[in-house]
Amino acid sequence: MASITIRDVRVSYNKRGSYALKGLDLDIKDGEFCVFLGPSGCGKSTAMHCIAGLIHPDTGEIRIGGSVTTSVERREFVPPQERNIAMVFQEYALYPNMTARGNMSFALETKKTPRDEVARQVDKTARMLGIESLLDRKPAELSGGQRQRVALGRALVRNPSVFLLDEPLGNLDAKLREQVRYELKKIQTQMGVTTVYVTHDQTEAMTMADHIVLMKDGEIVQQGAPTELYDRPSHLFVAGFLGTPRINMFDCVIQARDGSLRFNAGDFSIPAPENMEDALRPLLGREVILGARPSDLSIVENGEGDIRGVVDGVEPLGDAYLVYINIGSRVIIVKSAGGSGALSGSLALKASPDRLHVFDKDTEKRIGA
Amino acid sequence: METALDARQKTVMPRTPSTQKALHAAYYALLIVYALFCLLPLWGTLTTSLKTSQAVETTSPLAMPGSPVFVGYRGALEELKTPLLNSLIITAGGALGSVFLGSVCAYALTKFQFRFRGLFYLLLTVAIYLPYQAILIPLFRTINALNLYDTKAGLILLHTVFGMPMCAVMFAGFYAEVPDCVVKQAMIDGSGPWRIYRKVVVPSTKIATMTVLVFQCTSIWNEMLFALIFGAADAMPATIALNNMAGTLAAERNVQMAGSIWLAMPVLALYIILGKYLIRGYMAGSVTAS
Structure with a gap:
């Protein structure tokens, strides 16, 4: 040894x-x-x-x-x-x-x-x-x-x-x-x-x-x-x-609204996690890259989600489904466990805030802890 | 309007079975004539060697001997006994020496990185095309200085040295097919370069060794220039002795022809015994080193 x-x-x-x-x-x-x-x-x-x-x-x-x-x-x-x-x-x-x-x-x-x-x-x-x-x-x-x-x-x-x-x-x-x-x-x-x-x-x-x-x-x-x-x-x-399917990445601008920070990707806007506010505030108005793994996005009722799109295709994996959703300018992937085989039409997505990854657009390094 | 495709279809008309048969017959006729042309001298040699001196004078060289006799063979063997033995020793020594050195050299060139590797390879290739006539005089002086003139050892040394480049280049082709990772694996398994050569490279390229060995044996056995210059009397190989027989009136033609057969026999035997390896070897060189 x-x-x-x-x-x-x-x-x-x-x-x-x-x-x-x-x-x-x-x-x-x-x-x-x-x-x-x-x-x-x-x-x-x-x-x-x-x-x-x-x-x-x-x-x-x-x-x-x-x-x-x-x-x-x-x-x-x-x-x-x-x-x-x-x-x-x-x-x-x-x-x-x-x-x-x-x-x-x-x-x-x-x-x-x-x-x-x-x-x-x-x-x-x-x-x-x-x-x-x-x-x-x-x-x-x-x-x-x-x-x-x-x-x-x-x-x-x-x-x-x-x-x-x-x-x-x-x-x-x-x-x-x-x-x-x-x-x-x-x-x-x-x-x-x-x-x-x-x-x-x-x-x-x-x-x-x-x-x-x-x-x-x-x-x-x-x-x-x-x-x-x-x-x-x-x-x-x-x-x-790392990760299959590949992580979804979005070019976003950090914006402030009603005192809290949000990621604005053009097609959607989602709130930034509270624990990252200190790290993100100096970058207000700047572009960052937001990453969300397919398994960290969930399909929710239309009124609850931050991201809206139309189902583009569904791939069954046996125990789960890969759902391709067109959100306007691009298609994102969501890994949904069971019950999504019959999905079609428009739907809404929600991202787990504590599972989001933010990267500096220039250095490509992680922002925040 | 006639298109390009139509025109091509017209020019490449499918052959009818009768045209095909006629073409095949023509090919075969041509090949048979060519084969006869090539075999005729051998046939003449064989028939003459089996005749008595009188029969040689009175019959056509191509005619079958009435009753085959081996008097020519006995006479030729008497004359060529010592030169044939010389040839055997020189061929065995020269072939083994050049094959061994060529193999080691090719192993180093193909499996190890070292400075001037490309230059060494280039020099070996140049050495193959070196005209021996150009270096005969310095070579003669060197062999003389080494006290090896007209000795079997001298001829073995010459064939070893001058056969090595060709062997090395042939082996390099085979060894290049042995995956580098096998050699690296043997290193990791605790073997040094010499053990890898003995235990892995040579045993896994037996056909290559056989091919190069047969090639080298044939070349040395048939060689005349070095034999003539450096094997004047005591170390005279059979090629020169046979040539001397043909050049004198003392030896009858049936004896000369029997001598030719004696000389050709070892090489023929080698091809018959190792022919299958040779064919596999030539194929293996282009595809795999197994």
């Missing part, structure tokens, strides 16, 4: 013309399940490869379990094979010439572990993953899900100090992904090994992580517990990236 400390790590792929990682600073606690989340090209895989020692950063320092593994200034670099880490690649990277057993025992054999011990460990891990019957097959004879399990088994069998998982579920179908996601989290919790998991799938991040690191353009935009990022996004990008 080991904590990971990353300090001012920069990586450039084009001789410092531009940086894929722009001074990454991060602390991952011992035993934590940390997810690097972000869109393609945000630097999340680069950061993981730096931890693995597969990339030499241009600046900075990385420590695993307190020991320096990469330090550009001190010219120290521990090669990947000496870091005691296990990694699962998105492509699984199974050795094509070896059987599943050969793949799983390769690392132990490299460490000159006694043969009986290797067999015992491999059998134990295979039992845990339910792949005992596949041990004599070569990767070409395995399905995608089976390969994924073998790749995972190969990582688990080593008892490493850190697990690095680079989009390991990316090639699985939706049903299998859900199942493996659950099992993976369970195994990680049982073993208590510090895990870094790279994904662009926010559902994976939300369901598995103890600690999400949301990245964009080589920088961390926000990090913290999944609920913290979801409930209190510090940046417009975070609000937009």
